Amino acid sequence: MPDALDAHPYDALLLLSFGGPEGPDDVVPFLENVTRGRGIPKERLKEVGQHYFLFGGVSPINDQNRALLDALRKDFADHGLDLPVYWGNRNWAPYLTDTLREMVAEGRRRILVLATSAYASYSGCRQYRENLAGSLATLQAEGLELPRVDKLRHYFNHPGFLQPMIDGVLKSLADLPEDVRAGAHLAFTTHSIPNASADTSGPVEDHGDGGAYVKQHLDAARLIADAVREKTGTDHPWQLVYQSRSGAPHIPWLEPDICDHLEELHGAGVPAVVMAPIGFVSDHMEVMYDLDTEAKAKAEELGLPVRRSATVGADPRFAAAIRELVVERAATESGRDVKPCALGDLGPSHDVCPVGCCPARAPKPAAAGADSPYA
Ligand SMILES: CC1=C(CCC(=O)O)c2cc3nc(cc4[nH]c(cc5[nH]c(cc1n2)c(C)c5CCC(=O)O)c(CCC(=O)O)c4C)C(CCC(=O)O)=C3C
Numbered sequence: 172m173p174d175a176l177d178a179h180p181y182d183a184l185l186l187l188s189f190g191g192p193e194g195p196d197d198v199v200p201f202l203e204n205v206t207r208g209r210g211i212p213k214e215r216l217k218e219v220g221q222h223y224f225l226f227g228g229v230s231p232i233n234d235q236n237r238a239l240l241d242a243l244r245k246d247f248a249d250h251g252l253d254l255p256v257y258w259g260n261r262n263w264a265p266y267l268t269d270t271l272r273e274m275v276a277e278g279r280r281r282i283l284v285l286a287t288s289a290y291a292s293y294s295g296c297r298q299y300r301e302n303l304a305g306s307l308a309t310l311q312a313e314g315l316e317l318p319r320v321d322k323l324r325h326y327f328n329h330p331g332f333l334q335p336m337i338d339g340v341l342k343s344l345a346d347l348p349e350d351v352r353a354g355a356h357l358a359f360t361t362h363s364i365p366n367a368s369a370d371t372s373g374p375v376e377d378h379g380d381g382g383a384y385v386k387q388h389l390d391a392a393r394l395i396a397d398a399v400r401e402k403t404g405t406d407h408p409w410q411l412v413y414q415s416r417s418g419a420p421h422i423p424w425l426e427p428d429i430c431d432h433l434e435e436l437h438g439a440g441v442p443a444v445v446m447a448p449i450g451f452v453s454d455h456m457e458v459m460y461d462l463d464t465e466a467k468a469k470a471e472e473l474g475l476p477v478r479r480s481a482t483v484g485a486d487p488r489f490a491a492a493i494r495e496l497v498v499e500r501a502a503t504e505s506g507r508d509v510k511p512c513a514l515g516d517l518g519p520s521h522d523v524c525p526v527g528c529c530p531a532r533a534p535k536p537a538a539a540g541a542d543s544p545y546a
């Protein structure tokens with residue numbers, strides 16, 4: 172076994188995810204949790220409920236997080252990193268508040284959070300931090316002594332996040348019929364968000380014109396496309412496109428939608444498309460429904476051959492990347508010298524979200540950032 176790795180000052184890692192229903196009876200209460208106070212139209216909720224019922228009311232996200240937990244624990248054990256790993260969700264059991272309460276009961280005082288979202292945005296970063304603050308407030312009201320909570324930096328440009336997706340795109344290309352393969356386009360997809368929240372994503376200096384959200388996705392997409400070109404010797408044209416739009420129709424969200432994009436490519440004579448969902452960490456409902464069901468049906472209707480490439484899920488290289496990020500952050504917090512690992516043009520993301528990062532429309536306390544009301 173190699174020398175033991177040091178996570179000091181941290182005494183636990185918390186996998187913080189979205190959560191999802193595990194049966195038909197969970198679907199409506201889950202959607203109520205997700206949308207509380209968020210003004211999502213009723214029709215959209217009914218429609219999204221149907222997506223879940225189509226799959227027996229079960230989201231794959233929880234099993235995927237269980238697999239990621241196993242992969243993390245195995246990787247840490249194999250590398251002598253003695254750090255317990257917990258799991259809590261924002262919108263379904265195991266709930267974040269319950270997990271944090273258990274962590275406090277087990278004496279955890281300094282917690283590092285891994286969110287299952289790789290990019291900056293209100294929905295992908297600050298909302299997680301707001302939920303952390305909400306749970307800490309609950310524990311404080313219960314008279315518990317609060318642990319200190321930090322969040323790992325965005326990992327969209329970490330090689331351990333990109334490499335499994337590069338392999339996934341290569342595999343999808345290889346899986347296309349040979350006569351259309353060379354002309355295939357790559358459609359990198361991510362969750363659409365309101366333009367206004369994209370424009371204010373990330374630190375204040377990134378605000379404007381898609382903000383850090385779009386910049387980070389473009390960097391990840393380019394890195395993947397470059398690696399694919401290097402490997403295949405073919406220059407597959409690529410574009411960043413969006414999926415899973417919700418919200419009122421008159422409010423502008425990031426476009427084009429993947430289905431419109433497929434139509435446009437088909438109209439332009441493109442012979443095949445690989446859809447690569449780089450915005451998501453695992454094949455959860457957005458991937459299973461919006462891509463594998465809806466976008467594939469659109470492609471079928473057009474007679475356009477498409478493949479959907481893999482997300483990182485519980486890939487051992489992703490687990491190794493998380494271990495490296497934990498060790499890196501522990502060194503930084505201990506004042507030791509460390510070279511953060513990141514590919515691409517943007518460099519390693521900030522460790523601590525600065526004041527003004529990914530602001531909410533209605534300000535709420537958020538933990539694990541420079542504006543946290545908690546130590
Ligand atoms: C950027 C982003 C990510 C990626 C980062 C991350 O992973 O965090 C993400 C992930 C996810 N989103 C998920 C589910 C939902 N998201 C919704 C609504 C919304 N998401 C938004 C953004 C994002 N969402 C936004 C701007 C809204 C509109 C309303 C609002 O501002 O809140 C709604 C309500 C109905 C609807 O409008 O679709 C549901 C049910 C699930 C679970 C899937 C499963 O169960 O397998 C996951 C992983």
Ligand SMILES: [Fe+2]
Nearest residue numbers: 296524528529
């Ligand atoms: Fe942020």
